[in-house]
Amino acid sequence: MKAAVFNGIRDITIEEIEKPMPGPDDFVLKVKAAALCGSDLRTYLHGHPKIKTPHVLGHEFAGVVESVGENVTFVKVGDRVAVHPGVPCGHCYYCDRGQQNMCETRKQIGGQYPGAFAEYVNIPGKCIEVGTVVHIPEECSFEIATLGDPLVSALNGQEILNVQYGDTVLILGAGPIGYFHAMLARLKGAGNIILANRSQGRLDYAKEHNIADNYYCIGRDAKDIKPFRDYINSMTEGRGAEVVIVANTSTESARQAVQLAAKNGKVLLFAGFPKDAPELGVDGNLIHYNQLNVMGALGSTPRQYQLAEKMLFTNKINGNIMITHRIPLEEINEGFQKMIDGEGVKIVIDKF
Ligand SMILES: [Zn+2]
Ligand SMILES: [Zn+2]
Structure with a gap:
């Protein structure tokens, strides 16, 4: 079968490799x-300690x-599924x-097990056992179903945050995860969703598709928090945001988050920080005197995954606006280059 083989940093080649055969409890997906x-x-850019090339x-x-x-009974040949x-x-x-x-x-x-940038992928039986294989209804496309993984990570974060009606929710980072946080916070009844980003492009796209209520461009090298704090104050009668979500990997963003939160506010550190410099250097007194709740979020559970896929199937979450590029497997390197250039939102391989 055809597969995109990751050989090392910035090195993916399209090769012919052996098609997987399912073990007694597994199945193989086209x-x-x-x-x-x-x-x-x-x-692709830095390698991964757990991934052997x-x-x-x-x-x-x-x-x-x-x-x-x-031994497999949960799925049969021809079923449309997301995993x-x-x-x-x-x-x-x-x-x-x-x-x-x-x-x-x-x-x-796609980590310890071979992944899906190939014509076929083996699905371990464990996935059926724990409940992470979901049948896709006819009216939903395969590409929309692929969004279950990024959506469910945001959903786990949102369940931790428990946004209340009327809350001001500030999201730092306008990538796909930031967009999903905005959509989910809206479902929870947030009063004002503010999407903030260093560059303008993704904010414009979000505005065009009405993903949030307000949009703020932080600026690439903005070191001074004051204009940002003034902006948030102007929308919250000086209080700050009840909920601040750090949906990017910058420690600067985490420091800003505690400065922009209202008293009794919740701050969610959604993304991992650079491995060689993860220290945040936040002002501990802001956390103490403002009684902030600073929380982390990682991954998701099978229950949440089933829920996230259902939200996509029923269009409670509009996945269509997330997918901006479709490419054949052969163009995977170009796809990564588009991501490096910050082009588009989600890039999907749809030809194998
Ligand atoms: Zn376990
Ligand atoms: Zn992912």
């Missing part, structure tokens, strides 16, 4: 759509069941408590 994710880009990346995908192992890439063990301390995103031995399709 990939119909696979989206490029920010974490794929990070691996050569390897096939790709963890946001959907397709048609090609073949099934002898969450996270593979929790299903029986550790955290899995037992329904916190599979914290699983002690969690693996990932």
Whole structure:
């Protein structure tokens, strides 16, 4: 079969490799759509400690069941399905408590297992067991179903935040995750959703598609928080935002978040920070005297994944505006270059 093989930093080649055969509990999916994710880009640019090359990346995908192992009954050949890439063990301390995103031995399709930037991908039986295989209804496209993974990460963050009616929700970072946070916060009844970003392009796109209520361009090298704080104050009678979501990897953003939050506000650190410099240097007194809740979020659970896919299937979340580029597998390197250049929102491979 044809596959995009990751050989090392900035090195992906299209090669003919062996087509997977399902184990007794597994099934093999013919990939119909696979989206490029920010974490794929990070691996493409910097490598990944857990990924041994050569390897096939790709963890946001959907397709048609090609073949099934002898014990498999949940899916049959020809079924249209989406699969969450996270593979929790299903029986550790955290899995037992329904916190599979914290699983002690969690693996990932496109991480430890071969991924979906290929004609076919093997789905471990564990995915069926834990509930991360979802049938796609006829009216939903494969490309929309690929959005379940990024959407559900944001959904996990939103469940932690528990936005209240009328809240001012400030989102720092206008990538796909920032967009999803805005859409989900709107469903929760947020009063004013402010999307902020360093560059203008993604704010313009969001405005065009009415993703948030207000848009603020921070500026590329803005070091002074005052104009930003003034802007947020002007919308909140000087209080700041009840909810601030850091949906980018800059530690500067985390410092700004605690400065822009209202008293009793909630701050969510959604993204990972640079591994070599993750210290935040936030003003601890702002957290103490303003009684801030500073929280983290990582991944999602099977329950949340099923919910996220349903939101896409029923158009409660409009996935269409997220997908801006469709490319054949052969152009995957060009796709990553588009991401580096900050072009578009979601890039989906739709020809294999
Ligand atoms: Zn992803
Ligand atoms: Zn576990």
